[in-house]
Amino acid sequence: MMSVAGVSISWAVLAPIVALSAGGLLIMLVDLVSRSASKTVLYSIGIVSCVASFLALVPLYGHTETTLAGAFASDRFSWAFDVLLLLTLAITLVLSSLRKAEDGGSPGSYAALLVFCTIGGMVMAGANNLIIIFLGIEQLSLSLYVLAGTGFPREASQEAALKYVLLGSLASGFLIFGSALLYGSAGGVGLAALHSAAVSGGTLFIAGFALFLVGLAFKLALAPFHTWVPDVYEGSPLAVTGYMAVAVKVAAFAVLARIAYEVFGQDSFALVPLWSVAILSMLVGNLGAIRQRNLKRLLGYSSIAQAGYMVVALAGVQQSGLNTLLFYLFAYALTSLGAFGVMALLGDGTDAYADLDAYKGLHFRRPWPAAAMALFFFSLAGIPATAGFYGKLLLLQQGFLAGPWGIALAVTLVAGTLVSFYVYGKVVWDMYSYVEGEAAAPSGNAFAPWVAVAAGAVGTIVFGILPQTFTALHL
């Protein structure tokens, strides 16, 4: 424990972030000093710093502690989210090893940006006041804007980055303006202060929360603030899209959960717009996915729907909701990363297999990747014996116990799931239908993506068949 300018600092709480930051800086330094450092070395440094950060997290397991005058916390909200963020970063770095020189950008800056992005996510997970929340969100977003453009030799990547940064700035505007109004109503930026303001209510608080919610909904890709998703997902490099689909959701849900539990603590009419956008997201995400012919866009719409599902975990702000949310996030993360892993595996890191036509008759050419993809799609749809099914079962339970809005959410979840069977089923059907003639695209077989695929498949099956192994972790 030391103190700087009268504020005591607990380094133990900050250690995971410090470790990761050191890793990021080291990547930049190595890249600067030795121009010839191979990407393997740089990505390995990133993975090692992930492990270091995780080791720093271990002693924090089960502790509740705040530091920086209460601005940053390590508690049950942050721990599991941090682990998931580190896992996502590690898998993304592994997938990124397929990047080639002609993809654009130096591997050093690319890897460092991924690391810094994750730091932003971890800051969000532990943020206990509005300023830290905003800092975290901006660190995450700014890194991602650039990452979306790291495939710049392709125009689509440039377009993705530009759209993302412009719309993201709009959302940040809402967020910061909302935060300012919240500060005005509460007289402080801490979530504890906001809690008292929420109890007394008032126009200023309500208006501030509305704008804040809109900003957050953009990050979560909840409809109608989802419009950036399809274009950005399609244009960004494959590994970045996978990272985006998982890490941003994890970090933003950490903030949303903390707000729901710490600021409100119980069901409130102020959360009604959240339920409404969740319902809209489930519909928009699933219906919008129907006509997509590009797998990245399809998974983008899928992620919109999945974000809507995850809000159901918070319905009624019940105590059990946090565990449900964590289970669903883990299930979603493993499944999504697995699906992107298959895409990277087949396309050898390129977008060759983003086109759904390439999947026709895949089973007869590449049975194992086809089986893995089918498994991930079943999990996204929520077919029994996969993690996605059990997650949805938990969500329905939350929804049906949470009053009229909860029931509306649960019913929409069921309806959306029905539509999604069509969406995912069609791809699986294509993969297993025999087609004559040559494959639409040649498929790769590098080792690295198998790591992501195997991790996703094992997690999806184990959490699907023995979901209690997850609860036994007591996250």
Add this chain to the structure above:
Amino acid sequence: MQGFLTTAPFTILSLPLLGTIFIALVGPRVHRSVSAVIGNLSILGAFVLTAMLAWTVWHLPPDAQVVTVKYPPAWAAHPVFWAHIPPLTISFEMRIDALALLWMLIITGVGFLIHLYSVGYMADSHGYRTFFAYMNLFVFMMLLLVMAGNFLWLLVGWGGVGLASYLLIGFDAQRTAAVLAARKALIMNVIGDVGIMVAIFLMYAHFGSLSYKEVFGNVSAANTNALDWIGIWLLLGAVAKSAQLPLQTWLPDAMEGPTPVSALIHAATMVTAGVYLIARAHPIYDHAPFAAMTVAVIGCATAFFAATVGTVQYDIKRVLAYSTMSQIGYMILAVGVGAYAAGTFHFITHAFFKALLFMAAGIVIHNLDGEQDVRKMGGLAKRMPLAFWTFLIGTLAISGIPPFAGFFSKDAIFDQLLTHGHPVLWAFAVATALLTAYYMFRLLFLTFLSGDYRGTREPHAASSTSMAVPTSILAVLSVIGGWLVLPGHDAISAKLEPVFAGALPEMGGINAMVTGIAIAAALVGIAVAWALYGRASQARTKLRTVLSPLRALLLNAYYFDTIYHWLFEVPALTVASDVARYVEPDGVGGFTSGVAGATTKIGDVMRSWETGYLRRYGLTMVIGMVLVLAFYLYLVHGAAAVGMK
């Protein structure tokens, strides 16, 4: 000791499963005989372990003979349950007691013999490896069914054996008849699965648990009406699986499967699962008199019904199928009136002699290149002596001639029907015994005796050792299997007493009159069969003309298939084809698209909103933001604030 009791059940269960997985993954890469060896060894291993487990359990004190094996174990600090949906917690639970052990011994023991037999029988089949993988899967699921310690795991096994049965009936997927039969069996079985599911829901509603221990422990407190309903829904499952009235029509068709499958699944083990279920759920039926009576009546009716149909059939396997249905009717009847030990005993002897009959018939069919019509057989006794003698033993056993196995178990059922006060059911049961003896000897005469060979195909002479050995072993068991219960020595009831808490009347007492009537009925049946089929007979043709309407009724199995066709199939298909014609393509009456089309249309609209223009995206966000803000201001300040007043 305790260690063995907890590890052995897991090992027994995993051996056949590992066999399946091994054959599926490694089988295609190695010589086909490896699959057969693995398939056989895994079942043999399970049998040996089961025997050791039974020996161990039966040497425990009587009050410790019901062993519950649970995962997670009670001492686990962080128990990992299979499903934990508060307040319901379901662990992987097994219940090892005499009832389960007897079933396990038959499943693995007879299962092994039939696996061995399959090595020869299936030798020419293209799907040799697949066959053993499916058979091992079946044994695994069947073991899961009888070893389960709660109703949910029972249902998993229950559905699993249905799947295995489906795969094996349709094993020869090139033939349409086999595929249709497989489908029929699956559909009828699923009706039963739903019955058990409903029973499970009711149990959860009334007892808050699905574990045998907790459900059975609380039955005395529940009301009779609820128990009757649970009993009836469970019975629906039993009826479907055991091919009892009115869900019996799938079993004769299931004979499309290879003969070892008929022997193992559709004679010895799976179809008796209904008997097991009712015996297992005996505390419920003990407190549900109406449900129990329904069980008994259905069993009795099926026994008689199937025996009458069996008298006129010409397909050797179909006759055996109807006899299976009829014999299981006996078992269901027995457990329905509370004679659980007698029902279990008949299950054991039936497994021996019916598997034997199928195997002997299988040798005939194998040597005749797949011929199953007895009109094209005859005089085969000299050409296939092994098949003849073993079939004769099986026939004597099923007809209830002492000292063969079937005599003792049937006698126990007849005796207990009278002691429990059911003279009418007894009368039908005896009439069934007469019919059984008649049609089985008719089959024997038509196949092996009565003149010369009538077929055109030249029969092969030899049968392989792998078929001859298990058939001979079962022949021996069909002779001595009944001696488990002799006057003054009742091994079955003694073993089962801890399960049924001592509520079992002693079997094996000889009641001269009851036994005498049963034997007399069997002898009359044999005599009639001999008179009509044993020698050239004019009476046969004469009788056929006189009884021709009845004969038509029986040949068509009381027209059940036809009735079901018009009652269910035709309406369902009509509705389905109408939907396909009118609803699917264009939507109902003038709508431009059906449900699928409408959804795609919405998808199109959504897609057209994605113009790719930033201004459109930004506008969408701003509209959303305005709506959210308006909602709040409306709530806080009333409608006036947003200009709606």
